[in-house]
Amino acid sequence: MSVDLAINGGTVLTPEGLRPVTVLVRDGRVAGLAGPEEAVPAAEVIDAAGLHVLPGVIDIHCHIRSPAYPQRGSVASETAAAAAGGITTVFEMPITDPCCNSPERLRLRRDHFAPSAHVDFALYAAPATLTEAAFEALAEAGAIGLKIFTTPAPPGREAEFAGLSWPDAADQLRVLQLAARVGLPVVVHAEHPELLARAAANAASLDAARATTHEAGRPALAEVLALAQLLTLNIAAGARLHIAHVTSAAAVDMLRRFAGSSDFSAETCPHYLLHTIEDIERIGVCAKINPPVRTAADREALWAAVADGTLGHVASDHAAFAPAEKGAVEGNFLTAPPGHPGLDTMLPSMLDAVAGGRMDLASMMDRLSGAGARRFGLADKGKIAVGAAADLILADLGAETHVTEAGLQTAARAIARLSHGARLRGRLTRTLVAGRSAWDGAHTGPAGTGRFVSPRTLHGGSQ
Structure with missing residues (x-):
């Protein structure tokens, strides 16, 4: 041979x-x-x-957004960062302008990526229309999964969030039911809209220069309540539910309480595993991320959940911004855009965690690669095996x-x-x-x- x-x-x-x-x-x-x-x-x-x-990393949570925001990079620059970070497949979220919320826009995104991508890519879609025909069309167009938020669209970003924001519980149930029928996973940014609105109103009177103000405006309780609602709804819906960027000990506890109740999985990200709110305070708005980085106790709970498989996935949630975009609101955690780049550094930081005894190499690579391949139906990825x-x-x-x-x-x-x-x-x-x-x-x-x-x-x- x-x-x-x-x-x-x-x-x-x-x-x-x-x-x-x-x-x-x-x-x-x-x-x-x-x-x-x-x-x-x-x-x-x-x-x-x-x-x-090692098997190439599959980053199941990534934002590139080109060409709508050229100052934030291109498909070429960000997939080069992925390659340099050992990531061989990226899953792009649909938050771009316009939102990737139809088969036609998914095909446009595919055609935009193809001439420039250094690594393989998959595309999420937003379910703009809650009908079985619309969901079947997104599946047929090749969507890797669906993405929704349980919160309203941020003011001024309605075009980016068209089809993504479903704050009503009845609509969330319908999304889950339709996704179950067509076999697409549903990835959810889970924060409770009413608690978030009240917390944001209270935070408006606090010092905007403090990272603690951002955390007060997006408390862990909002994450936990949205999570409990989704997991309860999924008992009835039977979808393949996936919870994005888990941040807190309380959320981990809720995931454990619902273990075995339905088909769900969850992820966290390196910034939650490696940093605390004190780091965000020291660095400033460049490190603002939604949901927020929280306490050392939350960080330790997340590590324990990654180790025991409660959190079966680690993803980058890479979000690039130009220095001018962050710098224009320096010192204001309430108005600064949320997101931090992580494609180059996710795998190196997790290998460092392996060296420090946090997990063994095989388990860590499964969280970064194999689990994503299995969860999202990429049977030929995430492993080094014949075929x-x-x-x-x-x-x-x-x-x-x-x-x-x-x-x-x-x-x-x-x-x-x-x-x-x-x-x-x-x-x-x-x-x-x-x-x-x-x-x-x-x-x-x-x-x-x-x-x-x-x-x-x-x-x-x-x-």
């Missing part, structure tokens, strides 16, 4: 565990796992001695990543201040997407090689 690529000498994370095997790649897929002494002719050989070979897509990472777990502004690939590198200066144990040396080099430790591969992926596409091909 001859192959296109052989990756020799590495320690490979397979579904059976870490193994000293050679990964053989043909036509963008894993063609075999050979013994270390087995010679197989290959057109290209990568020496992975001293390295770990799987050759989406691979090579990492030196004994080396260090020093995060600098200049070294980041995202166009939002200047506002990535939560990460600036970090020294992380573990360093990525190469990212491969379908067996092609997307990042070699210094440079990204050619743009336009990323593919549109969906459970409706055959073997990851384009529609």
